[in-house]
Structures are given as C-alpha cells and as structure tokens.
Amino acid sequence: MNISLRAAQLGLVATAAMVLVGCAHHDHAAMHAMHHGGMMTTAAPTSPARLTESTPTLSSGYKKVAAPAEAKVYFTNLRNGSTVTSPVKVGFGLSGMGVAPAGVEKAGTGHHHLLIDVAEVDANAPLPANDQYRHFGLGQTETSVELKPGTHTLQLILGDQNHIPHHPVVISERITITVK
Structure with missing residues (x-):
C-alpha cells in the first residue's frame, strides 16, 4: 500500500474519532465509527446472568x-x-x-x-x-x-x-x- 493512501485512511479514522466526541449516544457513535471505518471503545464486558x-x-x-x-x-x-x-x-x-x-x-x-x-x-x-x-x-x-x-x-x-x-x-x- 502506498504511503499517501495509508495516510489518507488514517486521517479518515482520526476524523471519525473526532466526530464521535460530539455524539450524544454511544450506539449512534458506534454506527458512525463503523461507517467511517473506525472503532469505538465500549464498556467492559458485563458478566452474564x-x-x-x-x-x-x-x-x-x-x-x-x-x-x-x-x-x-x-x-x-x-x-x-x-x-x-x-x-x-x-x-x-x-x-x-x-x-x-x-x-x-x-x-x-x-x-x-x-x-x-x-x-x-x-x-x-x-x-x-x-x-x-x-x-x-x-x-x-x-x-x-x-x-x-x-x-x-x-x-x-x-x-x-x-x-x-x-x-x-x-x-x-x-x-x-x-x-x-
């Protein structure tokens, strides 16, 4: 992969991460991050019943x-x-x-x-x-x-x-x- 394409991809992920900061709902944020190829950190796993x-x-x-x-x-x-x-x-x-x-x-x-x-x-x-x-x-x-x-x-x-x-x-x- 060429360096400029990789940099553009990383820039898109960083932009998506900055947009997420303003999202009011985590589920909306997760959808937004997935749409833009990013990832969202969620709460620690909950133990099952x-x-x-x-x-x-x-x-x-x-x-x-x-x-x-x-x-x-x-x-x-x-x-x-x-x-x-x-x-x-x-x-x-x-x-x-x-x-x-x-x-x-x-x-x-x-x-x-x-x-x-x-x-x-x-x-x-x-x-x-x-x-x-x-x-x-x-x-x-x-x-x-x-x-x-x-x-x-x-x-x-x-x-x-x-x-x-x-x-x-x-x-x-x-x-x-x-x-x-």
Whole structure:
C-alpha cells in the first residue's frame, strides 16, 4: 500500500474519532465509527446472568426442544456501554434458528424473551412473565421499553413454544446500558 493512501485512511479514522466526541449516544457513535471505518471503545464486558445447567429432559418428563449448537441470539441495535433515552428501542437478532409464536411447535424455532436487570435464569423452567422477563410470544423481533434513568442490564433468551429455554440454551451476551 502506498504511503499517501495509508495516510489518507488514517486521517479518515482520526476524523471519525473526532466526530464521535460530539455524539450524544454511544450506539449512534458506534454506527458512525463503523461507517467511517473506525472503532469505538465500549464498556467492559458485563458478566452474564447466572444460568442453571440445562438438562435435555425435565423432572416432569418434558423433553426440551433441541437447539443447534451454532444458534445465536443478539441485539441488533444496542451494544454494551450504549447510552440511550427512554423509551428504549431494542432489536432482536437470531441466527441458526427461526422465530415462531408461542404455542407453535415447529423444529428449529423459538420466540424471544428480554431479560431486564435479571441476575439468574433457571434453564429448566418456563420463563416467568413480569417486568424483568418480557415475553414476545407473537414472534416479535423488536420492542420499545420504558426504563427509568440509570444503569440497566439487558439480555435475550430464546424460549420454546412453552416459554422454556432450549437445550442447549440460546442466550445473548448480557449488556449494560445507561438510560439518560
């Protein structure tokens, strides 16, 4: 690579970094940096919620729905360390499986659950439905949630037709966001 081309590329990255300083939202800043070929430093990784060991069959005899080892669930628009305003738009991504509504038994599918400030998950029980465990049993792939100002953790987990995590569990990284 010639020196003047490399210098121009470095100048573009430096310019993108200077523009980021004025961005109000880290997620916007990350998108801006990616667009301009730069990188953005995010907060330190958040430790995941404690997850009980998943078993293929529950004590009741219920056989958990199998998930491919490569299945992944992730946030499409938020990153660890993002600063946002409420209501918070949350996009759900899924690869290696498909989305089906709750109650629909179809191999290779499940539906999303959003965990808000959850420290522990029972991988062998139906996920509760409350303010901390939000169910998206109609097959939704995004939502908007009202969160109080402050720091919150978010994590996604896929549930089967009966809201029970798959085996192995399909769960995202746990991220921390700050709501202004």
